[in-house]
Each structure stands twice: as structure tokens, then as C-alpha cells.
Amino acid sequence: MSKETVNLSLANPRGFCAGVDRAILIVEKALEKYGAPIYVHHEVVHNKYVINNLKKKGAIFVDSIKDIPKTSHVIFSAHGVSKAIKKEAQDFNLIAIDATCPLVTKVHGEVNKLSEQEHTIIMIGHKGHPEVEGTMGQINKNSSNSQIHLVESVRDVKKLNLLDSNKLSYVSQTTLSMDDTKKIIDSLKNKYPLISGPKNDDICYATQNRQEAVKKMLGKHDLIFVIGSKNSSNSNRLAEIAKEKKIDAILIDNMSDFKESWLKNKKNIGVTAGASAPELLVQELITEIKKTKDILISEIKGIEETIIFKLPKI
Numbered sequence: 313m314s315k316e317t318v319n320l321s322l323a324n325p326r327g328f329c330a331g332v333d334r335a336i337l338i339v340e341k342a343l344e345k346y347g348a349p350i351y352v353h354h355e356v357v358h359n360k361y362v363i364n365n366l367k368k369k370g371a372i373f374v375d376s377i378k379d380i381p382k383t384s385h386v387i388f389s390a391h392g393v394s395k396a397i398k399k400e401a402q403d404f405n406l407i408a409i410d411a412t413c414p415l416v417t418k419v420h421g422e423v424n425k426l427s428e429q430e431h432t433i434i435m436i437g438h439k440g441h442p443e444v445e446g447t448m449g450q451i452n453k454n455s456s457n458s459q460i461h462l463v464e465s466v467r468d469v470k471k472l473n474l475l476d477s478n479k480l481s482y483v484s485q486t487t488l489s490m491d492d493t494k495k496i497i498d499s500l501k502n503k504y505p506l507i508s509g510p511k512n513d514d515i516c517y518a519t520q521n522r523q524e525a526v527k528k529m530l531g532k533h534d535l536i537f538v539i540g541s542k543n544s545s546n547s548n549r550l551a552e553i554a555k556e557k558k559i560d561a562i563l564i565d566n567m568s569d570f571k572e573s574w575l576k577n578k579k580n581i582g583v584t585a586g587a588s589a590p591e592l593l594v595q596e597l598i599t600e601i602k603k604t605k606d607i608l609i610s611e612i613k614g615i616e617e618t619i620i621f622k623l624p625k626i
């Protein structure tokens with residue numbers, strides 16, 4: 313029996329960003345230079361495939377500095393860490409290599425500068441995400457200079473009880489929804505006219521470009537696959553953009569989860585990948601679809617990314 317033909321378009325840009333590329337390379341180079349095991353504080357990037365691959369090469373991922381033998385090498389993940397974690401690593405005589413994405417480090421710099429200027433800071437982000445913990449952790453909880461408060465939604469802004477002042481500022485997580493963040497910033501500006509912040513927000517180029525690329529697929533597709541892990545913030549945001557427009561969107565991490573039934577009555581399928589998902593998984597998904605469908609593949613034109621971040625000294 314002949315197979316049904318479906319159109320499959322690939323979003324651009326998709327997949328690895330410069331910060332993820334750099335973080336993975338840092339772990340690989342450290343393994344090459346110092347040999348296994350190399351300890352990594354938290355998942356270096358939020359992708360199961362990448363983590364399992366690095367585990368096979370000898371990386372050990374830990375959630376606590378206390379789990380690392382003294383004098384070992386430790387790599388801080390692309391999401392960045394708090395000052396307390398850096399201090400703890402020092403106290404344990406660990407040799408730290410920092411894989412924090414330079415765009416997250418930039419936000420840490422903003423927070424530190426604002427704290428020196430005794431500002432009260434509002435962080436827009438998702439509670440419990442390692443990047444948010446690292447950024448908020450630039451300020452000591454008992455600091456008398458500065459305070460930092462987390463808001464996740466417009467509702468949280470309504471609950472804030474702060475004085476409007478020109479010493480009130482906001483920063484944001486780098487991987488948020490551009491649209492939701494704009495709404496939160498607008499409500500902050502409305503409630504606190506004197507508040508200041510970065511020109512737009514701190515959402516990074518890779519998150520913005522991938523969100524714009526998914527928006528281009530809306531209206532033309534009846535199913536959008538987003539390759540990414542469940543704990544990947546930027547991948548989840550990509551799926552949300554499609555779902556908000558009532559388009560079926562499936563976040564898929566591992567092709568063993570693939571269900572043929574997802575393709576039923578779908579003629580135009582879009583595929584993208586979060587900033588921490590390798591292209592290899594996109595190709596694996598295409599192979600899965602080809603098992604039951606003939607496909608006409610096209611690439612959707614998008615912004616060409618040329619950013620590369622320098623590696624730290626390893």
C-alpha cells in the first residue's frame with residue numbers, strides 16, 4: 313500500500329545556540345584535558361540526550377557541591393550559579409570552570425551593578441529554574457544594600473508591595489516567552505512609573521529567534537513538533553506559542569516516545585528544536601515519520617545566526 317504524503321517544514325533557526333555549544337565543548341575539553349570523571353554542577357544544558365552522551369564520556373552531574381570530592385574539577389552549567397555556590401566550591405577546594413552562558417553572565421553583571429547602586433530589583437522568571445536561582449543568588453539574602461523579588465506573571469506584579477522609586481529596576485530570565493514578558497514589563501511600568509530596566513528585556517537572541525521562527529509556522533501547519541526536554545524552558549515556550557493558537561504542539565525529547573497516532577489527519581507538519589536540542593534528534597524524528605508517511609521536506613527561511621562565544625581557559 314502506498315504511503316500518504318505529508319508536507320514537513322523545518323523552522324530556522326532551530327536547535328543549539330552559541331551558549332549551549334560552548335557549554336558542551338567546555339565539558340568535552342575538560343574531559344580531554346583532565347580525564348574522567350569531571351563533575352558538573354546541575355545539568356550543563358537541559359537536554360537528556362546531551363547529558364547521557366556526556367555521562368558516557370565520564371561527566372558526573374551533581375545537584376550539590378557537597379557531592380563532589382575535594383580538589384576535583386567542577387563545571388558550572390550554562391544556566392549560571394549563585395555567589396553562594398561559587399563560594400562553597402572554593403571552600404571545598406574545587407577547581408571551577410565556568411560554563412555559564414555569557415548572556416546569563418551579562419544579567420548577573422546587571423544585578424550586581426544595580427545592587428551596588430542600592431536598587432530594589434524585580435526578577436521576571438520561573439521559580440526554581442537554575443538560571444533564576446543563579447541570578448537571584450547574586451544578591452545575598454541578608455544584604456542591607458539591595459533586595460531582589462521574583463515575579464512569574466502579571467498576577468504576581470499586582471501582589472507586589474514596593475515603593476515606586478528611581479531605585480527600582482527589573483531584569484529577566486533569558487529564555488522566557490517574549491510576549492508574556494512584555495505583558496509583565498508593561499504591568500510593572502504601569503504600577504511603578506519610575507522603574508528602570510534593560511532597553512527591552514534580557515531574553516537572549518537565541519530564544520527570540522526560535523520564537524520568531526515558530527510564529528512563522530503558525531497558520532500553515534496543523535501539527536508542530538518541538539524537540540526538547542521537559543525541563544528546557546526555551547523549548548516549552550516554543551510549544552506554548554503554537555498551543556496558544558490552538559495548533560497541536562508536541563514537545564518530544566526521545567524518539568522512543570513517538571506515537572504514529574499523532575500524525576493522524578495531519579497534512580502539514582512543522583518541526584523545530586529548542587536551543588539545547590541537537591540536530592541529530594530532528595533527523596531521528598524525520599526518520600520516524602518516514603516509516604509511515606512519504607514526506608516533502610522544506611526549510612523555512614529565518615535569521616542566520618553567526619554568534620560564537622569564546623571558551624574560557626580550561
Ligand code: SF4
Nearest residue numbers: 329331332413486516
Ligand atoms: S538559550 Fe540563550 S542564554 Fe541560554 S545558553 Fe543559549 S544563548 Fe545563552
